[in-house]
Amino acid sequence: AAVAYGTETVKRALKIVGPGSPWVVAAKSVLSSVINTGLPAGPSEAIIFADDSVDGGLAALDLLIEAEHGPDSSAYLVTHSRKVAEAALAAIPEHWSRMTEQRVEFSRAVLTGKRGGIVLTASLEDSYRFINDYAPEHLEILSKEPFAHLGRITEAAEILMGPHTPVTLANFVLGP
Known part of the structure; x- marks a missing residue:
């Protein structure tokens, strides 16, 4: 006000x-009748795609950035790499230790509920299929070669490329 x-x-x-x-x-x-409030943005929806060239701890951090928005958000880490999935899962408690209790509760609700978690696919092709079927609002491609994956992903509203483009960057620097 x-x-x-x-x-x-x-x-x-x-x-x-x-x-x-x-x-x-x-x-x-x-x-909205007093000031321009833009579009009424609601819960966040994101997929973090990680190939086998990235650090699972970074993937977990970006996943939690999305999951902590609130319990009505959607956040998935999608990877075909067991190494990345296991490293991400192992890193989550350490990341939680640096978050507020409320944000931990939000992210725990998302990651253990029906709208989030770590998805380990059988292959790179299965990862692409999951992403295209889900068609996320935000997609972050974590890879040393993000452009190698871009042509295979056809259904995402916003695609952020590489390890230095978390969705929060897009929300606060690029604008809604």
Whole structure:
């Protein structure tokens, strides 16, 4: 309300953008006639694809970045590499130890529920098939050669390439 109307100490904003919890979406809806609130973004939906050239700990970190948005989000790590899947699974407790209790609860709910987790496929082709069938809002391709996979993935709204492009980068730097 302060940024929509302004106060003696808070300057009125021109626009409020970005995703948020159901509470943020409700607040933006109430203020939409007062200030430009952009699109009413809801829960996050992402797949982190990792081939056998990447560190599973990094893959786990990017997975948790998405899973911590809230229990209504969707976050999957998809890989054909048992080594990457096992390393990611082993890294999750260490990452959780540095997160707030609420964010741990959110990510645990996503990763142990029906909308998230680590998917170990039988082959690279099966990974592509899973991604294309799911058609995620956000897809991060973790690979030393991300462009090698790009032609095989045809169904994703946004594709981020390489280990330096987590979905949060797109949300906050590139814009919604």
